[in-house]
Amino acid sequence: MNRLLAATVLEARVELRYGIVPTAAALGALWTLVLVAVPAEAAGAVAPYLLFVDTAAFGVLVAAALLLFERTEGSRQALAASPLRSGEGVAAKLSVLTALSLVIAVPMAVAAVRDRLPDALWALAPALAGVALTSLLLLTLCLAVGARARDLSGFLLAAPPAVAPLIIVPLVHISGVFEHPLMYMVPTTVGADLIRWGISPGSVDTGPLALFAGVPYALLWAAAGAVAARRAVERGADSVPPPPTGRGTAARTPAVGRGLLPAVVRFARIDLLGTGRDPLLLLMLCAPVLLALVVRFAFPAAADLLRNSYGFDLVPHAPVVLAVLVLLHVPMMFGVVGGLRAIEDTDENILLVLRVSPLSLPAYLAYRMAVATALTLVGLAVALPLSGLMAGGWSGRLAVALLLAAIQAPLLLTGMTALAANKVEALLVVKGIGAVMALAPVAVWVLPGPWNLLLLPLPPVWPALALPGYTSGPLGTWALMSGGLLVTAVAVAALLRRTVNRIDRG
Structure with a gap:
């Protein structure tokens, strides 16, 4: 536990040094102002999409870039010689980046439900749970893909096919274009529904019991993704092929x-x-x-x-x-x-x-x-x-x-x-x-x-x-x-x- 806390503090310092924390705060302020500027009804309709696509996915590229930069700078080798384990490093990244997504989401969610502020706490709970769940799922996947990539270009090529179903299927579901129980097989669909349930309860046809039943399923996927990310980080640097001839x-x-x-x-x-x-x-x-x-x-x-x-x-x-x-x-x-x-x-x-x-x-x-x-x-x-x-x-x-x-x-x-x-x-x-x-x-x-x-x-x-x-x-x-x-x-x-x-x- 002490090593995990130390890894989390170290990760927070690294992200603060690279400007990730101020960027998260600035984006949160920007999107909150946008939601405040539009009518309350429109804010309630737009906010679930912003929270799902932009806020929950805030750390996706950042997580992979941090891994690749650590490899380039030799930080990964230094950490391998320290008491910190790869699993604790992955858990620290997941914790800090998910926390930043939640920091962005709080003022946005409040701005979206400003017409029913007495119920704001009840609205924030499922909305923030959906943001956190979606963020964990996307981060674990991108860490696993990023650890196996040779460079950022390789990650940008490999990540979209893996991430696209986790984004597109829930968007189709919450937009109402097509809804089917099998869409809950994609774990991020539950996160999108939780966000929508908190911001705009009347737009969710699925009952609360079905959502609560889907949360453990999504958490199992997140846990499996965290294990896959840890193993990929441990073996990633050794399994990455050398750069092609002519790129030196x-x-x-x-x-x-x-x-x-x-x-x-x-x-x-x-x-x-x-x-x-x-x-x-x-x-x-x-x-x-x-x-x-x-x-x-x-x-x-x-x-x-x-x-x-x-x-x-x-x-x-x-x-x-x-x-x-x-x-x-x-x-x-x-x-x-x-x-x-x-x-x-x-x-x-x-x-x-x-x-x-x-x-x-x-x-x-x-x-x-x-x-x-x-x-x-x-x-x-x-x-x-x-x-x-x-x-x-x-x-x-x-x-x-x-x-x-x-x-x-x-x-x-x-x-x-x-x-x-x-x-x-x-x-x-x-x-x-x-x-x-x-x-x-x-x-x-x-x-x-x-x-x-x-x-x-x-x-x-x-x-x-x-x-x-x-x-x-x-x-x-x-x-x-x-x-x-x-x-x-x-x-x-x-x-x-x-x-x-x-x-x-x-």
Whole structure:
């Protein structure tokens, strides 16, 4: 017990040092403000989905990234020589990250049930139990997968097929699209129902006895997952295959004395060859098409569901759906991939070697940003019409929206390199910037003009305002293009300066 307590305290300190705890607090405050800003009835309808998808899954990527970072830094070997056991380390991660999910969930749940505060305690109990149960199930699975992964890219490739059923099946169940007793075979369905029962009791058709019977079943899965995670952590470092040929520091560093252009070409060639060996990069190249097809076929079904269940017509709000799910999501995907590659190069000391190579650090960052921007332009050009939400087809305003959205990818990339020193911190930066990129188009859609123009200092606001259907007030097409380019360029320049200074100090 003393060793477990020591491991938990050590884990809490590590997560505090990497900024995980402040990020959790900031996300909790942000989502609480969102729920307070919407009507109480809407908050009660939206909160279960936020609590299940975002809050309960807060530590999923963080847990795996911490494991991989410990392996890179040699912390795993040091812990193996200490009195602490792998099981206690896994239990500490599960405890701290689940506790952080609960910290985020408490104010969100209170905001969602503010119209019945006298019953808030009765609402919080099942809702928080559902968040904790879902968090444990997802964390144990991701720890088991992450311990066997060679690097973060390998985890991001292996985790979605394993995690997707645990997310999709409960979402289909609580949305009412399809309900069947066999869906409770997926253990996270019980957690989703507990969250929904606490926040919106009238929306749950299943009786309390069935939910309470499902809790032990889910706990058995969580216990089995914890055992699997412990065994994977114990054997993970030894069973991980070595990196493929050509991914080492020497192979990925431009040779000295060959000029700037050959150095850039060498980096491009290595990236292209790496794409052929890395299935994750190939998947990301196909991701815009897959995303657009999902939106194209899911939007009509979602519109019918909202109309029939809540009397809400989603069709007039198609522009904001297009902005959130396609226009700003595609640059987010390519920005994250580019940022992770840059962070990976930092971890392997490639950026330090660049100081004595023809390819300077600013030139390297410019190359990474140019690649992310080009891929985003192509991805958006394909995904926007394929999504089926482009009312009226191509126009000058839509072209401006595409251009301004494409330069959000280097903004996210430089945000990761400027604010993160490792992959753990990079994922936290992604969560923060990603939340802003998701909420900005919603905020400028909901706020009446000219109040929505108060959000113009945020770069993601400009491509959303340029999208046909949005109200931009006195700002015409050329004003939106020039203003968006200026605001984004200033933000990228500031982040680039911070990146160079941070690496020079390092």
